[in-house]
Amino acid sequence: MKKQGEEILKNSALSVTAGRKRILDIFLASGNALAHQDIEMQCAEQFDRVTIYRTLQTFLEKGIIHNIPSTDNMVRYALCNDNCITSGHHHDNHVHFKCDDCGKTVCLDDLVIPAIKLPQGYTMKEINMVVSGVCKTCK
Amino acid sequence: MKKQGEEILKNSALSVTAGRKRILDIFLASGNALAHQDIEMQCAEQFDRVTIYRTLQTFLEKGIIHNIPSTDNMVRYALCNDNCITSGHHHDNHVHFKCDDCGKTVCLDDLVIPAIKLPQGYTMKEINMVVSGVCKTCK
């Protein structure tokens, strides 16, 4: 289990450093989507704010995490699931859910975004769907 | 035509001020979703940055505009369409499209977000769908 973070890094040809492992651990332990701020709260004493920015940026570029849009000026990040990581490019086609009560955002990995038909002339590249409401824990 | 902004304000029981009218005009003229920054570029010499923040906040609360999530740390705002405004509360259930080429975000008012079935225990309150790709103007 302790290996998991390292493996992710190696699979993405990134050097294994304490900061990166720690941030991956935070994601793995949380299971939620996390904003920069959430991560910072958990490791600000260990690592510089700037390192967190750069690490998240690197993870995004390597496809280790994906970002989840929001209307609250707080982009969140979530670990891509295994077949997303191993396939080399993203299949980030699941619905995201943000609970208005506990504030947590989660990936509903099993819920695929339904296809839509764009108007004539539009080409789709990515699609994002975020639902807010009350999650099963808070109901 | 020049009246339109004033009417929107009056319908929402807001006092009609130069700043609010100007910002509404910018929205009406643009037809796109605009970020705070976009608005500021068009009226920074006339109005204070802070006024723009406060005006957007007020418009949001009154349901004159709705915000559109994004993954680029730049929440955008768009005018609600008429029946959204007049009905008193939001039916912001249309798909949004962001063009990777020209960067513009638009409301696809006619494209309704398809219904989805959330997992057991989840309750939906709002739903947001943002598609990115190439718009009909840039294709």
Added chain:
DNA sequence: GTAACTGCAAAATATTTGCATCCTT
């Protein structure tokens, strides 16, 4: 040993708040 990563400092940018003044009604 070398390239990549990190911390620190600092700059640039963005957002919020308080208060005095001005404007709308």
Added chain:
DNA sequence: AAGGATGCAAATATTTTGCAGTTAC
């Protein structure tokens, strides 16, 4: 006249950049 809106100043917070020192491979 009264309440709300605005401008200005300033406090806070966020994000980016450069560079020197450190670490992973």
